[in-house]
Amino acid sequence: RIVGEVQDALARGTSPGQIAIVFRDPAAHLGALTAELDEAGIPVEYDVRIPFESTGLGRALLLLLDVGEQRATYEHLLDVLRSPFLPASDELLDELDAYVRRSRGREAGAALAWLHRHDVQTAALIRDVRRACRVTGSGDSERQWYRLMASMMRSAHHGACEMTRELALNAAASRVFIEAVRGVDALGSVGPACGALTAALREANVAQST
Numbered sequence: 001r002i003v004g005e006v007q008d009a010l011a012r013g014t015s016p017g018q019i020a021i022v023f024r025d026p027a028a029h030l031g032a033l034t035a036e037l038d039e040a041g042i043p044v045e046y047d048v049r050i051p052f053e054s055t056g057l058g059r060a061l062l063l064l065l066d067v068g069e070q071r072a073t074y075e076h077l078l079d080v081l082r083s084p085f086l087p088a089s090d091e092l093l094d095e096l097d098a099y100v101r102r103s104r105g106r107e108a109g110a111a112l113a114w115l116h117r118h119d120v121q122t123a124a125l126i127r128d129v130r131r132a133c134r135v136t137g138s139g140d141s142e143r144q145w146y147r148l149m150a151s152m153m154r155s156a157h158h159g160a161c162e163m164t165r166e167l168a169l170n171a172a173a174s175r176v177f178i179e180a181v182r183g184v185d186a187l188g189s190v191g192p193a194c195g196a197l198t199a200a201l202r203e204a205n206v207a208q209s210t
Contacts (some may be wrong), residue, residue: 003036016043030208034165050169052177052204056091057146057170060085060152061177064201065198067108068133074106080144081115081122086150088122130140137185137193149174165208172206 009019023029037044054059060097063080066072072080078097081088098107099114116123125148132144138140153174157167184197 002033003040003042006037006042010042010153031165046208048208049205050208051172052201052206055169055173055206056083056156056166057085057152057173058201059083059205060178061149061173062198062201064126064129065133065194065201067128069107069194069198070130072108073102074108074111077111079110084156086122086125087155088119092119094098133194136181136197139185141185141193142178142181146178149177165206169206169208172208176204176206177201 006019006021021033021175030046030050034046052065053062060080060083063072063076065084066076067080070183078093080086081093081096082090094116095118096111100111102109112126114125115126128144132141132148135144142196153170180200182199184193184200187193187196
Protein backbone atom coordinates (compact mmCIF):
# COMPACT_ATOMS: atom_id res chain seq x y z
CA ARG A 1 0.00 0.00 0.00
CA ILE A 2 2.80 2.43 0.88
CA VAL A 3 4.65 1.74 -2.37
CA GLY A 4 1.40 2.22 -4.32
CA GLU A 5 0.80 5.61 -2.72
CA VAL A 6 4.37 6.68 -3.45
CA GLN A 7 3.93 5.63 -7.09
CA ASP A 8 0.65 7.59 -7.32
CA ALA A 9 2.31 10.69 -5.85
CA LEU A 10 5.18 10.47 -8.33
CA ALA A 11 2.73 10.01 -11.20
CA ARG A 12 0.96 13.22 -10.14
CA GLY A 13 4.25 15.08 -10.45
CA THR A 14 5.21 15.25 -6.79
CA SER A 15 8.96 15.71 -6.33
CA PRO A 16 10.61 12.65 -4.72
CA GLY A 17 12.22 14.97 -2.18
CA GLN A 18 8.75 15.94 -0.93
CA ILE A 19 7.73 12.37 -0.08
CA ALA A 20 8.53 10.99 3.36
CA ILE A 21 7.63 7.63 4.93
CA VAL A 22 7.62 7.70 8.73
CA PHE A 23 7.30 4.82 11.20
CA ARG A 24 7.17 4.91 14.98
CA ASP A 25 9.06 1.59 14.99
CA PRO A 26 11.11 1.38 11.77
CA ALA A 27 12.92 -1.84 12.77
CA ALA A 28 9.74 -3.87 12.29
CA HIS A 29 9.14 -2.61 8.74
CA LEU A 30 12.43 -1.58 7.16
CA GLY A 31 13.36 -4.93 5.61
CA ALA A 32 10.03 -5.48 3.83
CA LEU A 33 9.72 -1.84 2.77
CA THR A 34 13.25 -1.79 1.36
CA ALA A 35 12.57 -4.91 -0.72
CA GLU A 36 9.27 -3.52 -2.07
CA LEU A 37 10.74 -0.14 -2.97
CA ASP A 38 13.71 -1.80 -4.68
CA GLU A 39 11.39 -4.06 -6.67
CA ALA A 40 9.35 -1.05 -7.75
CA GLY A 41 12.52 0.76 -8.85
CA ILE A 42 11.91 3.71 -6.53
CA PRO A 43 15.14 5.38 -5.33
CA VAL A 44 15.05 6.23 -1.65
CA GLU A 45 17.24 7.60 1.12
CA TYR A 46 16.95 6.15 4.62
CA ASP A 47 17.42 8.04 7.86
CA VAL A 48 16.41 5.44 10.38
CA ARG A 49 16.99 5.27 14.13
CA ILE A 50 16.61 1.85 15.68
CA PRO A 51 17.00 0.99 19.38
CA PHE A 52 20.47 -0.45 20.00
CA GLU A 53 19.00 -3.56 21.63
CA SER A 54 16.87 -4.22 18.50
CA THR A 55 19.99 -4.85 16.40
CA GLY A 56 21.55 -8.31 16.29
CA LEU A 57 24.90 -7.14 17.63
CA GLY A 58 23.26 -4.90 20.22
CA ARG A 59 21.16 -7.71 21.67
CA ALA A 60 24.17 -10.04 21.81
CA LEU A 61 26.34 -7.42 23.53
CA LEU A 62 23.70 -6.61 26.14
CA LEU A 63 23.28 -10.31 26.93
CA LEU A 64 27.05 -10.65 27.20
CA LEU A 65 27.18 -7.71 29.62
CA ASP A 66 24.69 -9.58 31.82
CA VAL A 67 26.88 -12.69 31.58
CA GLY A 68 29.98 -10.64 32.35
CA GLU A 69 28.40 -9.19 35.48
CA GLN A 70 27.06 -12.63 36.43
CA ARG A 71 23.43 -11.47 36.23
CA ALA A 72 22.41 -13.78 33.38
CA THR A 73 20.11 -16.75 33.79
CA TYR A 74 20.88 -20.00 31.98
CA GLU A 75 18.20 -19.13 29.40
CA HIS A 76 19.90 -15.79 28.68
CA LEU A 77 23.27 -17.48 28.44
CA LEU A 78 21.98 -20.06 25.96
CA ASP A 79 20.29 -17.30 23.95
CA VAL A 80 23.53 -15.41 23.44
CA LEU A 81 25.53 -18.61 22.84
CA ARG A 82 23.16 -19.55 20.02
CA SER A 83 23.52 -16.16 18.34
CA PRO A 84 25.70 -15.99 15.21
CA PHE A 85 28.07 -13.64 17.06
CA LEU A 86 29.58 -16.42 19.16
CA PRO A 87 31.65 -19.36 17.84
CA ALA A 88 29.84 -22.25 19.60
CA SER A 89 28.23 -24.73 17.19
CA ASP A 90 24.57 -25.74 17.39
CA GLU A 91 25.60 -29.36 17.97
CA LEU A 92 27.73 -28.45 20.97
CA LEU A 93 25.01 -26.25 22.44
CA ASP A 94 22.50 -29.07 22.07
CA GLU A 95 24.91 -31.20 24.13
CA LEU A 96 25.15 -28.42 26.71
CA ASP A 97 21.37 -28.15 26.96
CA ALA A 98 21.06 -31.92 27.35
CA TYR A 99 23.67 -31.84 30.13
CA VAL A 100 21.85 -29.05 31.96
CA ARG A 101 18.53 -30.89 31.70
CA ARG A 102 20.06 -34.10 33.04
CA SER A 103 21.71 -32.30 35.95
CA ARG A 104 18.49 -30.37 36.72
CA GLY A 105 20.57 -27.40 37.73
CA ARG A 106 19.61 -24.56 35.42
CA GLU A 107 22.30 -22.19 36.61
CA ALA A 108 24.51 -20.17 34.30
CA GLY A 109 27.57 -21.00 36.41
CA ALA A 110 27.23 -24.77 35.87
CA ALA A 111 26.73 -24.26 32.13
CA LEU A 112 29.83 -22.07 31.93
CA ALA A 113 31.86 -24.70 33.79
CA TRP A 114 30.74 -27.26 31.19
CA LEU A 115 31.76 -24.89 28.40
CA HIS A 116 35.25 -24.52 29.91
CA ARG A 117 35.66 -28.29 29.54
CA HIS A 118 34.19 -28.66 26.05
CA ASP A 119 34.62 -25.43 24.06
CA VAL A 120 37.86 -23.59 24.72
CA GLN A 121 37.21 -20.80 22.21
CA THR A 122 33.77 -19.86 23.53
CA ALA A 123 34.90 -20.18 27.15
CA ALA A 124 37.83 -17.84 26.41
CA LEU A 125 35.46 -15.27 24.92
CA ILE A 126 33.26 -15.36 28.04
CA ARG A 127 36.37 -14.93 30.23
CA ASP A 128 37.39 -11.94 28.11
CA VAL A 129 33.93 -10.43 28.51
CA ARG A 130 34.16 -10.73 32.30
CA ARG A 131 37.64 -9.22 32.24
CA ALA A 132 36.40 -6.31 30.11
CA CYS A 133 33.49 -5.75 32.51
CA ARG A 134 35.90 -5.56 35.44
CA VAL A 135 38.01 -2.84 33.80
CA THR A 136 35.17 -0.84 32.23
CA GLY A 137 35.69 2.72 33.36
CA SER A 138 39.46 2.51 32.93
CA GLY A 139 41.71 3.49 30.05
CA ASP A 140 42.15 -0.14 29.01
CA SER A 141 38.45 -0.89 28.56
CA GLU A 142 37.95 0.41 25.01
CA ARG A 143 40.75 -1.71 23.56
CA GLN A 144 39.42 -4.88 25.17
CA TRP A 145 35.82 -4.29 24.12
CA TYR A 146 36.89 -3.42 20.58
CA ARG A 147 38.81 -6.68 20.26
CA LEU A 148 35.82 -8.66 21.55
CA MET A 149 33.39 -6.89 19.26
CA ALA A 150 35.62 -7.42 16.22
CA SER A 151 35.71 -11.15 16.99
CA MET A 152 31.92 -11.23 17.25
CA MET A 153 31.50 -9.44 13.92
CA ARG A 154 33.85 -11.93 12.23
CA SER A 155 31.85 -14.84 13.64
CA ALA A 156 28.57 -13.41 12.35
CA HIS A 157 29.63 -12.06 8.97
CA HIS A 158 32.63 -14.24 8.08
CA GLY A 159 34.62 -11.40 6.54
CA ALA A 160 31.84 -10.49 4.09
CA CYS A 161 32.80 -7.96 1.43
CA GLU A 162 29.27 -7.06 0.31
CA MET A 163 27.66 -4.40 2.50
CA THR A 164 24.28 -5.94 3.23
CA ARG A 165 21.65 -4.11 5.31
CA GLU A 166 22.30 -6.43 8.25
CA LEU A 167 26.06 -5.87 8.11
CA ALA A 168 25.59 -2.09 7.84
CA LEU A 169 23.23 -2.09 10.82
CA ASN A 170 25.60 -4.16 12.97
CA ALA A 171 28.53 -1.96 11.94
CA ALA A 172 26.53 1.10 13.03
CA ALA A 173 25.68 -0.65 16.32
CA SER A 174 29.37 -1.36 16.89
CA ARG A 175 30.13 2.37 16.58
CA VAL A 176 27.40 3.20 19.08
CA PHE A 177 28.81 0.61 21.48
CA ILE A 178 32.35 1.98 21.32
CA GLU A 179 31.07 5.54 21.79
CA ALA A 180 29.19 4.39 24.90
CA VAL A 181 32.31 2.65 26.23
CA ARG A 182 34.32 5.85 25.70
CA GLY A 183 31.69 7.88 27.52
CA VAL A 184 31.66 5.52 30.52
CA ASP A 185 35.47 5.29 30.54
CA ALA A 186 35.61 9.09 30.70
CA LEU A 187 33.78 8.91 34.03
CA GLY A 188 36.62 6.80 35.41
CA SER A 189 34.54 4.57 37.69
CA VAL A 190 35.76 0.96 37.50
CA GLY A 191 33.36 -1.80 38.63
CA PRO A 192 29.90 -0.18 38.71
CA ALA A 193 30.76 1.37 35.34
CA CYS A 194 29.72 -1.82 33.54
CA GLY A 195 26.19 -1.35 34.89
CA ALA A 196 26.28 2.25 33.70
CA LEU A 197 27.34 1.02 30.25
CA THR A 198 24.37 -1.37 30.11
CA ALA A 199 21.97 1.40 31.15
CA ALA A 200 23.36 3.78 28.51
CA LEU A 201 23.07 1.19 25.76
CA ARG A 202 19.45 0.40 26.61
CA GLU A 203 18.68 4.07 25.94
CA ALA A 204 20.85 4.31 22.79
CA ASN A 205 19.66 4.39 19.19
CA VAL A 206 21.47 3.26 16.06
CA ALA A 207 21.25 5.57 13.05
CA GLN A 208 21.16 3.95 9.63
CA SER A 209 21.47 6.41 6.78
CA THR A 210 21.80 5.30 3.14
